[in-house]
Amino acid sequence: MTRFDASAQRYNRIVEENLQRVWRVARRCGVHQSELDDVIQEVFLVVARKLCAIDTSAERAFVAAVTVRVAANWRRAERRRAEAPMGWLENLASVEAPGYGPAERRQGLALLQQSLDHMTEAQRQVFILAELEEMTALEIASTLNLEEAAVVSRLRRSREVFRRFCENQQRGDAIQGQSSLGVG
Amino acid sequence: MRERRSDSDAEQVLERLRSYHQADRPDSLRREQLLKRLRRSDSATGSDRARSYPALSSPEVAAVDPPPARLGRRAVVTLAMTAAAGAGLVLWSFWSFESERGGGSSDGGAPEPAAAKQESGLRACRGATGTQGLLWDASRSTPNLPNLEGRRGRWLYHWATETGSERVDASVITLPGEGGAPTFALRGAGERAVGWGAKLSTGFSVHVGADPHEVRFDCYDASAYAGVRFRARGDGIVFVLLQTEDSIPVELGGTCKNKCWFTASHALVLEDEFRDYRLRWDRFSMANTARPPQARLMLLEFLLQPSHDPYEVVIAEAALMTHTEAAPR
Numbered sequence A: 001m002t003r004f005d006a007s008a009q010r011y012n013r014i015v016e017e018n019l020q021r022v023w024r025v026a027r028r029c030g031v032h033q034s035e036l037d038d039v040i041q042e043v044f045l046v047v048a049r050k051l052c053a054i055d056t057s058a059e060r061a062f063v064a065a066v067t068v069r070v071a072a073n074w075r076r077a078e079r080r081r082a083e084a085p086m087g088w089l090e091n092l093a094s095v096e097a098p099g100y101g102p103a104e105r106r107q108g109l110a111l112l113q114q115s116l117d118h119m120t121e122a123q124r125q126v127f128i129l130a131e132l133e134e135m136t137a138l139e140i141a142s143t144l145n146l147e148e149a150a151v152v153s154r155l156r157r158s159r160e161v162f163r164r165f166c167e168n169q170q171r172g173d174a175i176q177g178q179s180s181l182g183v184g
Numbered sequence B: 001m002r003e004r005r006s007d008s009d010a011e012q013v014l015e016r017l018r019s020y021h022q023a024d025r026p027d028s029l030r031r032e033q034l035l036k037r038l039r040r041s042d043s044a045t046g047s048d049r050a051r052s053y054p055a056l057s058s059p060e061v062a063a064v065d066p067p068p069a070r071l072g073r074r075a076v077v078t079l080a081m082t083a084a085a086g087a088g089l090v091l092w093s094f095w096s097f098e099s100e101r102g103g104g105s106s107d108g109g110a111p112e113p114a115a116a117k118q119e120s121g122l123r124a125c126r127g128a129t130g131t132q133g134l135l136w137d138a139s140r141s142t143p144n145l146p147n148l149e150g151r152r153g154r155w156l157y158h159w160a161t162e163t164g165s166e167r168v169d170a171s172v173i174t175l176p177g178e179g180g181a182p183t184f185a186l187r188g189a190g191e192r193a194v195g196w197g198a199k200l201s202t203g204f205s206v207h208v209g210a211d212p213h214e215v216r217f218d219c220y221d222a223s224a225y226a227g228v229r230f231r232a233r234g235d236g237i238v239f240v241l242l243q244t245e246d247s248i249p250v251e252l253g254g255t256c257k258n259k260c261w262f263t264a265s266h267a268l269v270l271e272d273e274f275r276d277y278r279l280r281w282d283r284f285s286m287a288n289t290a291r292p293p294q295a296r297l298m299l300l301e302f303l304l305q306p307s308h309d310p311y312e313v314v315i316a317e318a319a320l321m322t323h324t325e326a327a328p329r
Helices: A001-028 A031-051 A056-081 A102-117 A121-132 A137-144 A148-175 B001-023 B028-038 B046-050 B073-096 B098-102
Strands: B056-057 B135-136 B156-160 B165-169 B171-178 B183-192 B198-203 B206-208 B213-219 B225-232 B236-244 B266-269 B275-280 B297-303 B311-319
Touching: A001 A031, A001 A056, A001 A102, A001 B028, A001 B156, A031 A056, A031 B028, A031 B098, A056 A137, A102 A121, A102 A148, A102 B225, A121 A137, A121 A148, A121 B165, A137 A148, A137 B028, B046 B213, B135 B165, B135 B225, B156 B183, B165 B213, B183 B198, B225 B236, B225 B266, B225 B297, B266 B275
Parallel strands: B056 B266
Antiparallel strands: B135 B311, B156 B165, B156 B198, B171 B183, B183 B311, B198 B297, B206 B213, B225 B275, B225 B311, B236 B266, B236 B297
16 A cells, blocks of 8 residues: 555545534534535645644544634634624534434524634634533643643633523523523 | 532533534535545545546645655545636636737747647647746746747636636736846735636637637647646645646537546645745646646646635746756755
8 A cells, every 4th residue: 555545545534533523613613504515625625734744643633623723714704704694593404413302402502602602712612622522621732732721721711601601591591481501 | 609500500501512512413415425525536436536636735745756645635626616617717718819819929939849749539739849848937027928839828817706707817926036126927816716716827829719709729748848847825725737638628629528627636735935846747636538638738727726815826937847857856
């Protein structure tokens, strides 16, 4: 097998293994449905370019980190164009999460998106990688080129934003007599 | 106490939302479409293989005698874009090549060589001698192709719009040269590339009819050369495309009847500073042709991908590369 074949196989494997991850992280980052394919492609283009430099044990973390960065660039470009708002609510139809009804899942993802929209870009990136993708602070720090302390600090602040969002949500639910968060 | 309860509630909520998030995935059809778009050509089969992805390389690997191509996968898009350019490239038919119509050589070039030996069943292509490969250099102040070795054409800048496409002569910009003397470079730039993107391109042998909009390309045999070389800077990825007789539609002089504009290509990552790139013919991923592209060339193109951001490509020099230039240093 030539070096080219080997790198081709590795690249294809990374695509297979990480496509779903890139998809969901890009969506959480607010990428518009119509742009999703292009953003995903851009992510894997970066992967292709850096393939030789990606440690085999860090592929998952690398791909996730590239996704939040590419998505952040997309958001910046989107803001510059001052086009229509994110429209993430229309993005919520994909396959159903096992064990949850469509409405419940849809509402849950909408709430998750709302909470993420309350965060700064830096907080959102770390929150998605740490809390949703369950990466360690060390993994995030190395893939985002940050100090571990900075990651921990951003994560603490983003958790605080999330906690406040939940409180506010519950307060609103209490007024309306329902629970959108599924607790309490 | 209240804060602890709040933390606990938030944890519960987060756990549930995390499960929603982790189960979020494209439906199977969308997943297959995406995989098809992303996978490398060497794992593709059938018609996908025909649309082989171009190799992607950094300037370093683009240098002479580079290591095996690292990969390339954006080609499907490129090819799709190039296909979309089918309509777009008909814009060639709207291009005016007034300067070529006279056909005079301003370069005092060598006598035009005889047409290359005709292969069985194929029309003859004008052939290069392999001694004067210049396509553009920094001393030129117009976008005309140097009339050397029978080449006739002009550098054009061509970009997709929301409703179609536009083309103009390539901008020639002035750069500071050594000792303060100005030098020139070709430039294509814009605020946002849509559709199939934007490109700088030139034909090798362009014929303009009585109506300047009637344009046909002749094939050009550049087999006497080892590849192409150019000095360029820009933003991100550019696809170098060798449009051949096999990829150009019949009405424009080629032989392609369907899936046109899928052609031999090579992707490069341009940098902010000028860098020299040398691409041997064998660095181009083949598509839509079984023949070496250099034997039946029609157009050389530098294609930029669609982008949300301002983009730019600047070419300070371009030439067909001699075997001596291509030899490992």
